[in-house]
Amino acid sequence: MSDVFFEELDIPKPDYNLGVGSDSHGAQTGKMLIEIEKILLRDKPDLVLVYGDTNSTLAGSLAASKLHIKTAHVEAGLRSFDREMPEEINRVLTDNVSDLLFCPTETAVLNLKKEGITKGVYNVGDVMLDSLKYNIKIAEQKATILKELNLNSKEYIVATVHRASNADSFENLSSIIKAFCHAGVPIVFTVHPRTEKYLKQYGLWDKLREKVKVIPPLGYLEMLKLMAHAKKILTDSGGVQKEAYMLGVPCITMRENTEWVETIEDGGNVLVGANYEKIMDAILNFEGGKAKGNVFGNGDACVKILEILMTAI
Structure with a gap:
């Protein structure tokens, strides 16, 4: 399903394909953790940037943190407060091992604060906007x-x-x-x-x-x-x-x-x-309501993230 997005948006093909397909959550995460660790040991990056709440997000953040490589999480601080959702587990664990936490909203910042996470937290807006x-x-x-x-x-x-x-x-x-x-x-x-x-x-x-x-x-x-x-x-x-x-x-x-x-x-x-x-x-x-403001920022989240990353590396 991903090929169309690369072609349509003119995104360069990835340098590495982990070759991990569908599987159980544990098997999929474990396979990705192994493969990502190999790449990090070979390439020795200054920082690993992960996005969202998928199994690859968790695998990337765990691999980096165990190798003492700085980790940045885009879309940090989200909480549904439903631990039956696999994504919720991925979010919580990723946030707790990340050095830089890029939150899309003020609510996300407050969620992290309630969990005792305040260092390296930034409200940058949502890259999806x-x-x-x-x-x-x-x-x-x-x-x-x-x-x-x-x-x-x-x-x-x-x-x-x-x-x-x-x-x-x-x-x-x-x-x-x-x-x-x-x-x-x-x-x-x-x-x-x-x-x-x-x-x-x-x-x-x-x-x-x-x-x-x-x-x-x-x-x-x-x-x-x-x-x-x-x-x-x-x-x-x-x-x-x-x-x-x-x-x-x-x-x-x-x-x-x-x-x-x-x-x-x-x-x-x-x-x-x-x-x-x-x-x-x-x-x-249901007719919806008129939006009261820019709760997801102004559409410049990527610029803010880049500026912070440049000073962090």
Whole structure:
């Protein structure tokens, strides 16, 4: 799935490919830890920069800290306070071994302070806003997804489902798909391969395709344009929650909690879990709210991070 992003955004191919595919959390993290350590021992970098909350984030930060190499974490301080989420474990552990912690919001800074982490903490804003502001004009000019799918602006809902708590659960996935089919509004569902596997396994695939426009995952620019022109967005993704907020599109989050509490507090996002009635109510009635400010910064997070890194090395 990653190839399209490299091509579309003209990103140079990585110098190293760890060759670690899908596996259990422990096996995947362990394999990456071994391979990253080999690279760090060979290249001897001054600093290791990790991003987000994936298993690679944790593997990179652990490998660096055990070799006494400075570690910087972009998107530090996020907390959903749900230890059943693998991402939450990755965030907490990564923050505790990092030397520089680049927080996207003031809430993230306060979360770290409550845990006794105050040294090397910076509120720089969110790099995702940097990317969105840079690419939205390009997406509007180049992306043809609305024409390809015969969609009119603000007359459809975009949906994504990928989180294990939803995709792997027959009860949750059935409830979500039932709501999609009864929405009464055209839904464009970009289906993650993992979710597609379970939809077919649970016998939900054919029913879904009868009622919903199902498409494969899109490139960044096509997805950005699709979301920007949506009436609402249904998701369980943390990143999509943020992008919806930044684009001013009402977001309905099919989770019981979120690390992006600012989107809830500002009125642009609502939590509905996998409950059919709550999802339907939000589809029909949730209109979102007007953003009160730049909670994710001004779109210059990358500049601030670079300036701090230059003095730290």
